[in-house]
Amino acid sequence: MNKFLFKLHSWMALVAFVPLLVICVTGSILVFKHEVDTLLIEDRVRVDPAGRERMELDALANSVHSHFPDYEIVGWVPFQDRGRADLVYTMERGTSEWTYALLNQYTGEPLRPPMGTTHHLTDWLLSLHYTLLMDDAGLLVTSVFSILLCLLGISGFILYRKFWKNFFTLRWNARLIVYFSDLHKMTGIIGAPVLLILGFTGAWWNIEHFAHELEHHADGAEHYKMAERLYNDDLSLQGLMNDASRQLDGFETTYISFPWEPGTNFTFWGDVHSGNPLQSQYASMVSYNAQSGEHLSNYDIREASLGATILDTYRRLHFGNFAGLVSKVIWCVVGLSPLLLSVTGIYIWNRRRSKRRAAREKRRAKAAQLVGASA
Numbered sequence: 001m002n003k004f005l006f007k008l009h010s011w012m013a014l015v016a017f018v019p020l021l022v023i024c025v026t027g028s029i030l031v032f033k034h035e036v037d038t039l040l041i042e043d044r045v046r047v048d049p050a051g052r053e054r055m056e057l058d059a060l061a062n063s064v065h066s067h068f069p070d071y072e073i074v075g076w077v078p079f080q081d082r083g084r085a086d087l088v089y090t091m092e093r094g095t096s097e098w099t100y101a102l103l104n105q106y107t108g109e110p111l112r113p114p115m116g117t118t119h120h121l122t123d124w125l126l127s128l129h130y131t132l133l134m135d136d137a138g139l140l141v142t143s144v145f146s147i148l149l150c151l152l153g154i155s156g157f158i159l160y161r162k163f164w165k166n167f168f169t170l171r172w173n174a175r176l177i178v179y180f181s182d183l184h185k186m187t188g189i190i191g192a193p194v195l196l197i198l199g200f201t202g203a204w205w206n207i208e209h210f211a212h213e214l215e216h217h218a219d220g221a222e223h224y225k226m227a228e229r230l231y232n233d234d235l236s237l238q239g240l241m242n243d244a245s246r247q248l249d250g251f252e253t254t255y256i257s258f259p260w261e262p263g264t265n266f267t268f269w270g271d272v273h274s275g276n277p278l279q280s281q282y283a284s285m286v287s288y289n290a291q292s293g294e295h296l297s298n299y300d301i302r303e304a305s306l307g308a309t310i311l312d313t314y315r316r317l318h319f320g321n322f323a324g325l326v327s328k329v330i331w332c333v334v335g336l337s338p339l340l341l342s343v344t345g346i347y348i349w350n351r352r353r354s355k356r357r358a359a360r361e362k363r364r365a366k367a368a369q370l371v372g373a374s375a
Contacts, residue, residue: 231259
């Protein structure tokens with residue numbers, strides 16, 4: 001059983017190691033996405049909040065419309081970090097492509113015009129991480145490798161289920177293959193819990209997203225191309241956001257979904273501060289009719305089922321931001337562990353393969369000698 005499982009573990013690792021390296025290394029970088037953006041393009045992603053209040057949402061939206069008249073707003077991110085510039089998702093009329101602009105929420109000044117969602121380095125890395133730059137089909141591909149990551153973790157646990165006996169043993173003076181074997185086991189056992197979480201949550205999201213795309217476009221229907229504003233321009237966006245904060249106790253808007261295709265409405269996603277460190281900042285929502293502004297529904301994560309609450313934790317668990325800098329550093333470091341696992345694993349596999357080849361050649365040579373002697 002162990003021999004078969006070892007072979008299976010080895011072949012899965014060989015098949016998946018390059019895509020998994022790409023996914024894991026980019027994921028480790030993206031744990032600190034905003035920090036990297038701040039380092040590279042601080043003047044576009046950071047603003048000075050000192051002594052200032054946000055402008056009302058209507059005034060900010062008017063600023064976007066006046067500066068970029070060919071674009072419609074399809075989403076808005078007012079970050080909880082008051083020093084982060086607002087991110088405004090847009091769609092140019094006549095296209096179905098999502099773009100985004102960056103806006104100073106205290107002055108209404110655009111910090112970046114609408115550009116593609118892969119324009120900056122970390123945006124490109126995000127696309128590489130989720131789709132391997134293969135658009136919607138890439139969601140399914142990365143899901144397969146995420147599942148393989150989970151299977152590698154599970155099979156590794158089974159193979160080294162008695163790991164506690166020599167958990168911190170590194171035989172420094174032994175042959176390189178012995179040292180690499182110890183290092184591989186130790187790294188795998190330490191990193192496996194986090195890698196299992198990352199693999200499972202990543203696969204879940206991508207499969208869910210791919211299934212959604214398949215359901216809505218299975219008949220060949222193209223994405224809606226923005227033709228006109230899809231909501232009543234007389235509605236007060238700030239009024240809707242203020243009402244959303246009254247609908248749910250302690251509700252704070254963290255993302256606003258504007259109508260992006262016919263039949264969609266306004267949805268205010270937000271944080272309700274329940275005290276659960278794994279609860280995402282988009283866990284609850286309040287929705288309104290896009291034409292009349294009529295309140296349609298509420299969803300409070302505090303009243304949700306256990307299954308829905310668990311699903312909501314996937315966001316914090318995947319991004320590793322549930323315990324501030326500490327968890328982010330752990331997630332970043334463990335995310336890089338497949339680099340070490342790949343180097344040690346390939347070396348071990350190659351040495352054992354060479355050893356088996358040498359043994360086969362030795363047996364053949366011995367058999368040839370016996371045949372020659374009998375002749």
